[in-house]
Amino acid sequence: MSPLVTVVVVNWNGLSLLRRCLPAVLVQRGVPYEVIVVDNGSHDGSPEWLQRLSATLAASPRAPSLRILAGKQNVGFAAGNNLAIREAEAPFVATLNNDAMPEPGWLAALVAAAESDPGVGSCASQMVFASSPDVVNSAGIAIDRAGIAWDREVGSVRHRPDPPTEVFGASAGAALYRRAMLEDVGLFAESFFMYLEDVDLAWRARLRHWKCTYAPAAVVRHLHSASAQEGSRFKLWHLGRNKLTVIARCLPGPQLLRYGGAIIGYDLAATLLALTARHDSSGLRGRWAALRRWRELAIERRHIQSRRTAAWDDVSAWIEPVPTPAMVWRRFRHLREVLAGV
Incomplete structure (x- = not known):
């Protein structure tokens, strides 16, 4: 069979x-x-x-x-x-x-x-x-x-x-x-x-x-993060680079303009937190690696967006609103508490 x-x-x-x-x-x-x-x-x-x-x-x-x-x-x-x-x-x-x-x-x-x-x-x-x-x-x-x-x-x-x-x-x-x-x-x-x-x-x-x-x-x-240890520089570098890559490739233009301020603000906050609290620049270097690929990302973005068939209302039904800083902090703290307890 x-x-x-x-x-x-x-x-x-x-x-x-x-x-x-x-x-x-x-x-x-x-x-x-x-x-x-x-x-x-x-x-x-x-x-x-x-x-x-x-x-x-x-x-x-x-x-x-x-x-x-x-x-x-x-x-x-x-x-x-x-x-x-x-x-x-x-x-x-x-x-x-x-x-x-x-x-x-x-x-x-x-x-x-x-x-x-x-x-x-x-x-x-x-x-x-x-x-x-x-x-x-x-x-x-x-x-x-x-x-x-x-x-x-x-x-x-x-x-x-x-x-x-x-x-x-x-x-x-x-x-x-x-x-x-x-x-x-x-x-x-x-x-x-x-x-x-x-x-x-x-x-x-x-x-x-x-x-x-x-x-x-x-x-x-x-077995959470058994293959690549949680919080490793390798993981933080790839998360930093790939987060910006996803946004650049996939978020439709009007929404990128509308939510760009929140995207930049929260991303800067996450980067600064890593630099000050962890003294780790891995996430920053990963983001810089993404920005250096802006020409390739522009080509990839044009291809993905040209093939979009779904209306934004259909997509946005599954996307959460822009969170408040308190919500992001609670989410982050909750995750740390969960991982510390398992």
């Missing part, structure tokens, strides 16, 4: 993570699927372990197939996923972090949510903290008119397996994408390398009238 879903896992020196992730993937039931692991030039024994696992699965007629795409260098999360998506032929593609362990029924719940409406281009999982599985890590992507994106419902009590609800976008750490949507709006932007590539894709999908639903029955346990 041809696979309905291709599950993609991108790995770089994550053997200890793969040993937990893949066994949880390979016991999924209810839908025919295959697994593609993209190894980004690991040197920790991951390629050898994957080859042995693939041979074991090939000897079992009931096991899903495991394909390995082995690269010589780390091309990043975005490009790694794209390699597998281009290789796959299934109608749906599920992306999964190597530090995430799906619970039984995860894949079937995502597919059921997607098949309920042909206009659904992506589905978000309920990601819970592996160390505190009763606490939500992400219930999809939320975004406001100041250009700030965050994980919905982070820190809340684990949700019941209620029917799916519509949200702005899906976290690519555990998401399902309809191939027709990816063919329409394009794959992950490889220039992002990693971080916020899913926000960029969610924006492009919304601009083309594709919906995203959140399936609380599709649960994944996530």
Whole structure:
């Protein structure tokens, strides 16, 4: 039977993570699927372990197939996923972090949510903290008119397996994408390398009238920032660069002018906070790297905006208002408290 879903896992020196992730993937039931692991030039024994696992699965007629795409260098999360998506032929593609362990029924719940409406281009999982599985890590992507994106419902009590609800976008750490949507709006932007590539894709999908639903029955346990440590300079640099890149590429012109003051104000505040409180210029340097690409960004923006079919009212229904400074501070403090407690 041809696979309905291709599950993609991108790995770089994550053997200890793969040993937990893949066994949880390979016991999924209810839908025919295959697994593609993209190894980004690991040197920790991951390629050898994957080859042995693939041979074991090939000897079992009931096991899903495991394909390995082995690269010589780390091309990043975005490009790694794209390699597998281009290789796959299934109608749906599920992306999964190597530090995430799906619970039984995860894949079937995502597919059921997607098949309920042909206009659904992506589905978000309920990601819970592996160390505190009763606490939500992400219930999809939320975004406001100041250009700030965050994980919905982070820190809340684990949700019941209620029917799916519509949200702005899906976290690519555990998401399902309809191939027709990816063919329409394009794959992950490889220039992002990693971080916020899913926000960029969610924006492009919304601009083309594709919906995203959140399936609380599709649960994944996530080792938060296990692949790239929380607060690392690497992560802060990419977040700084990619945040400006998303805004420059995706926010329509009238809204960019209308909310530009709030976007600049909050971004300056975040940069100054990092410089003064953390004595870290990584985010500033990342933003400067984005600004230096203004010519390329202008070309990318023209292409994305020229293909927009959705009215702003349809898109804005899923975008939060410009927050007050107190709201942003409470959100930031809440996140720190949640991460400190898991």
